[in-house]
Amino acid sequence: MKRIIDALASFKLTIFVLAGMFVLTWIGTIVQETTMSLYETQKVYFDSWFVIQPVPGLDGINVPLPGGVLLMTLLSVNLLVGGILRLRRQLSRIGILITHIGIAMLMASGLVSLMVAEHGLLGAYEGDEAVEYADAHHLEVVAFEVLDDGYVKEYLLPGDEFIGLRTGEKVTMRHPDLPFELDVHDFILNASPRRKGPMFNVSVPVVEGYYLHQREPAIGSREVNLSGCYATARVDGKAPQTGILWATDNKPVRETDPWTFEADGKQWGVKLRKEVRELPFKIRVDDFDMAFHPGTRRPEFFQSDITIWDGDAEATQRIEMNKPLRKSGHILFQTNWGPQNDPHATKHYTVFEIVTNPADQWPAWSCYVIAIGLLIHFSRMLFRYVRTEQMVQKA
Amino acid sequence: MFVPLAATCAVVLPSCGRQPVRVVDVSETRVVKKDLRLGRNLAERFGTGSSSSRPPRQSDSPAGGGGMPSLPPLGWKLPDGWSEKPKTQFRMGSFASPGNGDCSVSVAGGDLRENVNRWRGQFGQQPLDAAGIAELTKRPVMNGRVNGHLVECRGAYTSMRGEKIDDAALLGVVIPVGPTVSMFVKFVGPSATVVEQRENFFALCDSLYFESAGSNAPAPSGGRLSLAWSLPDDWQEVPSGSRYRTVTAAPKSNPAVQCWVSQLSGNGGGVRNNVNRWLGEIGQPYLGPTAIAALPTIKVLDRDSVLIEAFGNYKGQNGESRDAGLLGVVCEHDSNMIFIKMVGPSDAVRAEKENFTNFCTSLEAR
Numbered sequence: 001m002k003r004i005i006d007a008l009a010s011f012k013l014t015i016f017v018l019a020g021m022f023v024l025t026w027i028g029t030i031v032q033e034t035t036m037s038l039y040e041t042q043k044v045y046f047d048s049w050f051v052i053q054p055v056p057g058l059d060g061i062n063v064p065l066p067g068g069v070l071l072m073t074l075l076s077v078n079l080l081v082g083g084i085l086r087l088r089r090q091l092s093r094i095g096i097l098i099t100h101i102g103i104a105m106l107m108a109s110g111l112v113s114l115m116v117a118e119h120g121l122l123g124a125y126e127g128d129e130a131v132e133y134a135d136a137h138h139l140e141v142v143a144f145e146v147l148d149d150g151y152v153k154e155y156l157l158p159g160d161e162f163i164g165l166r167t168g169e170k171v172t173m174r175h176p177d178l179p180f181e182l183d184v185h186d187f188i189l190n191a192s193p194r195r196k197g198p199m200f201n202v203s204v205p206v207v208e209g210y211y212l213h214q215r216e217p218a219i220g221s222r223e224v225n226l227s228g229c230y231a232t233a234r235v236d237g238k239a240p241q242t243g244i245l246w247a248t249d250n251k252p253v254r255e256t257d258p259w260t261f262e263a264d265g266k267q268w269g270v271k272l273r274k275e276v277r278e279l280p281f282k283i284r285v286d287d288f289d290m291a292f293h294p295g296t297r298r299p300e301f302f303q304s305d306i307t308i309w310d311g312d313a314e315a316t317q318r319i320e321m322n323k324p325l326r327k328s329g330h331i332l333f334q335t336n337w338g339p340q341n342d343p344h345a346t347k348h349y350t351v352f353e354i355v356t357n358p359a360d361q362w363p364a365w366s367c368y369v370i371a372i373g374l375l376i377h378f379s380r381m382l383f384r385y386v387r388t389e390q391m392v393q394k395a
Numbered sequence: 396m397f398v399p400l401a402a403t404c405a406v407v408l409p410s411c412g413r414q415p416v417r418v419v420d421v422s423e424t425r426v427v428k429k430d431l432r433l434g435r436n437l438a439e440r441f442g443t444g445s446s447s448s449r450p451p452r453q454s455d456s457p458a459g460g461g462g463m464p465s466l467p468p469l470g471w472k473l474p475d476g477w478s479e480k481p482k483t484q485f486r487m488g489s490f491a492s493p494g495n496g497d498c499s500v501s502v503a504g505g506d507l508r509e510n511v512n513r514w515r516g517q518f519g520q521q522p523l524d525a526a527g528i529a530e531l532t533k534r535p536v537m538n539g540r541v542n543g544h545l546v547e548c549r550g551a552y553t554s555m556r557g558e559k560i561d562d563a564a565l566l567g568v569v570i571p572v573g574p575t576v577s578m579f580v581k582f583v584g585p586s587a588t589v590v591e592q593r594e595n596f597f598a599l600c601d602s603l604y605f606e607s608a609g610s611n612a613p614a615p616s617g618g619r620l621s622l623a624w625s626l627p628d629d630w631q632e633v634p635s636g637s638r639y640r641t642v643t644a645a646p647k648s649n650p651a652v653q654c655w656v657s658q659l660s661g662n663g664g665g666v667r668n669n670v671n672r673w674l675g676e677i678g679q680p681y682l683g684p685t686a687i688a689a690l691p692t693i694k695v696l697d698r699d700s701v702l703i704e705a706f707g708n709y710k711g712q713n714g715e716s717r718d719a720g721l722l723g724v725v726c727e728h729d730s731n732m733i734f735i736k737m738v739g740p741s742d743a744v745r746a747e748k749e750n751f752t753n754f755c756t757s758l759e760a761r
Binding site for chain 2: 132144146147150151152153154155156157158161168169170171172173174175177193195196200207208209210239241243244246248256257258259260262267268269
């Protein structure tokens, strides 16, 4: 047991972890510049326990490397065991102890952010009200059942179930209230529907004369990929009906209509979209203001005035760059605007990035703790130095 | 010990246990107030018109992707013996064929099923269901640029104005021209007339085009690469009879030789099909994948592009045959296929080979 604790607390482990982080950062930077988006790089190299890294120039040869999560976990354990548990309990070490606790809090905030933080986007014109927003990355297939009075019941299939499906694989979605089973298949990360011409064949189904063409996935910004897939509804006693789904919603600019089919005597809709999340409050964009640097299309500033309804409470707030709204576990950052390709647009919309992260403020608190720890430690060192100098002078 | 073991698992485990079919019992549902638009066809949902294959862009305006487009004037080549009639509010083109045939070109909204069944109703026929619509024959029209749905009816016909023909026939082609609209080419007349004029009707459909500024025969739209080139000293640009050509050139000293560049979006049928089509034109045998892969290549637009040389009897699309040579390059450039082709008397083509390759390698994307 002692040997294990010694190993976990050792400087050798610290150096191994730091070296691993250096290698991972180096590879991740190169990959992000060449073949992967920032999001994918984060997922593959830093939000993982292990990385299977192909060796350049050696086809088929892969090297397993520790992933970011493993390295950070080891560093946390190393820090806890070496810097806190095994630290000599002396008053003179209190500053170091507090500093290590602060670093441990920082690591914990990173872990919590990794595990539970979600990012989404909400776009709205002035006057628009919103109670939901779209996740920045995650997809879902949704089946719509039309109810009375303009209400719709949504049956949701999370993207984790179908993203990465290979040729010949499919996921069947079913629910006791659905009079059909829905097969989701032929998922393509970046796709566009194209007319099927007579001079070429395609390996995916052709629907209404169109097929899903596989486009090169966007590098650098995964969220601009327009994913697509096929859905086949199987209704008892009827021939299967297949539709093309294409996730192109971009509120407030565009909301794609669902693919429609008939089952049990009524129409149903199916759609592929970014996961929709609900806000715990309602907002309305009252005013959106922006200005460019003179002679450029670079925004000097952009800001939104919004009204927030939370139950019976009503409040107004300005959201601007670096001054987000924090409310009910949601942080709304002023992150974008549009349309950016139309210099003559008379009406602009604002885009908020919405982050849900319970550890949002932890890094700040960690920094305060670290600062206090360092202040105590260096103050003590300074006093000791001054006292020593005085003793030397007296001697 | 732990790290190598975990690493091995990480390598091995993902390859195990994948099933081709997985059943997921979804539990997550929610009820929301939503303005849901059901029943739209694919072109309406995605804003993919006949010539538009680009996806919506993040920056598209809210006005994009829907509504009745403002269509440019329509052009056509009238079949022999046909005559034009005055256009009306609803007819972009109106024609009469020998034998009292009436042909109209119009644009309207509504989905395919609705319009096809309207035509069938004029013949007293039962409406088609979705499966019946899906089985409609598709036929390339507008010089092969788009596929139209072919509709045929025969029987007693009653026009919208109440005119009746006892033994009538209808040939119709529905051509999608925008996200929510289609162009309808409808030919109605006595059945004997329609049978007799069938090929002329298809020739008319094939000749249709939208006029654009500066050209009465616009190039096919959609993602074509803008190219620049430099002609060899002895070459000059010559007028082209085809709107598919980016440029046509001919050597001053060998005007019987012509070289041109054309483009198709997508894979244009692929390298092999196009190479074999060219070889077929020159009476040469079909090449298999291995032989295609072994063909020499030259750099065109920074891509290794297949170069073919063929000599034999050239058979043009009009059926003429003569001793000829063909030099061709097929360049796969992102989402476009670029073809550079030179044909002429075999000796002259041989003499121009160096100029041809220089011309090919001079191409640049603008």
